[in-house]
Amino acid sequence: MPVPAEYVRSLHAYELRVLLALERLMRRYQWVPLDVLKSATKFSESELSYRLGRLMAMDMVRYEKVPYEGYALVFNGYDSLALHTLTRRGTIQALGTLIGVGKESEVYEAMGLGVVVLKFHRVGQRSFQSVRLKRGYMPEAGHCPWLFASTSSAKMEYDALKALHPAVSVPLPIDQNRHVVAMSYIPGVNLSQATVTEPQIILDEILDNIREAYRLGIVHGDLSEFNVMVDEGQCWLIDWPQWVETAHPNADEILGRDIVNILQYFKRKYGIEYAFDEALARVVE
Template sequence: MLESIPDIFLKISNREFRVLLAIENKMKFYEWVPLEEIANFTNYDLNETGYILSGLLKNKLVHRNVSTYEGYRIYFEAYDLLALNAFVKRGTVNALGDVIGVGKESVVYEATGGIIDRHVAIKFQREGKMSFKQVSLKREHLGERKHLSWLYASRLSAKREHDALTKLYPQVSVPEPIDYNRHAIVMSVVKGQALAYTRVDEPQWYLDEILNQVKKAYRLGIIHGDLSEFNVFINPEGCEIIDWPQYATPAHPNAGELFYRDIDNILAFFRRKYRIKRDIKEVINNIS
């Protein structure tokens, strides 16, 4: 994401947003969207469309290819702006702050939103940062859609995570889902710090609390699928579990393997750091 996204967002015009929307829409059908298709979608003439695109190119919000014809496409910077624009129009987000988290497949910004300027977080999915071949092979939620763009892969990821949070909250200690659009989710700010970077005084209690949340999620028909010490945040009241786009249901063909791996990752961490030993079969039997 561009470092100056708040500044660019304030400067970008409605006509520029219209051109970005045209490219996004037509990327369903083209690897590089022809200039004529953009003009037809926006109802701008070719000269005006070209002028708007030149400004977007200058800000690196679109990419241009002239090898066989003049075509354009957007990447995450423009996609971020389109999602942010939707949130602002809906009143979900009023102001965007600093980056508060960066993962291999996401970037998280702090923000305020709603009529009371509530402190929230915006998570922008980043599945397309890796090779799309890897994405399509490793992500169950893509199914057989191997023709999808990287942007759409991230859009599916955000929808899945929002769906999971909606099913889990508030029975399970997860961030509250507030809104989502394209590849971005607005949610409550996670409390505490990542388990991986914190040393606790009562590790037995925290382990029990984490397993209890996993049990609650399982009873609601959700298996995390990628659980580790990096996506469990702990605080004085307990814990919050984040990063749910790879969730599976107990009916999934690989549910047993995914569930075992989730539990094993957590038990291995507490065994390694706190010398706490639990029998994984007993833990799984207690949960399932």
């Protein structure tokens, strides 16, 4: 879960300065040494120790002795920085309840100008190696904390939504800061949990949306029944951080996999037979 809202509200300006300094320094250090952090914040040792103690009590910062003594920003601290910025911008006013959990994300309702959705990207918590292999934005080598990988994931998704909306039925992108994307609320339920009354219409609509995205130069890259929302005959394609350009050398293979996933789901659940070659021709025509 993201950090409790009362923790964010209670943060002192000095504690925000510590979090921001850690965020900056963690691009160079896995664990930021105390003397480096002291120099960056310009705090006395006693003031810095007090602020670090409070942040560690709120599980925003962690301390480690191995391989050397140092401090690191963790997701609760990163959540706090993102929520603080989104609130200051006027994007959100309050954080609501958890409405969805993915392999690498948590999705919450929030209040902005009406109900909005906040998607907190959590890249690599399960398997660093699998993420490094699959994601083009992960560096080949070197230090890449999950925080910054999650920010890259959020930016990828936000950029896709901006490029696709409104031609493709996707959430409206509202804002993005660090690893958090703010977007419009989508009604309905996940396709994997629904039983639709006219599955052929929904399948056709999904394929049409894949086609429109393809025309805009984008392939979803991770499409399945788990990344489609449906409501009263409408559908929306969600979860876009793994998209690739149609010019990508593996784009055809990735597009084919997306289409196969959808066709197999509708065949398995609804008995709809739809030839892959026909579906592919419909998308790339």
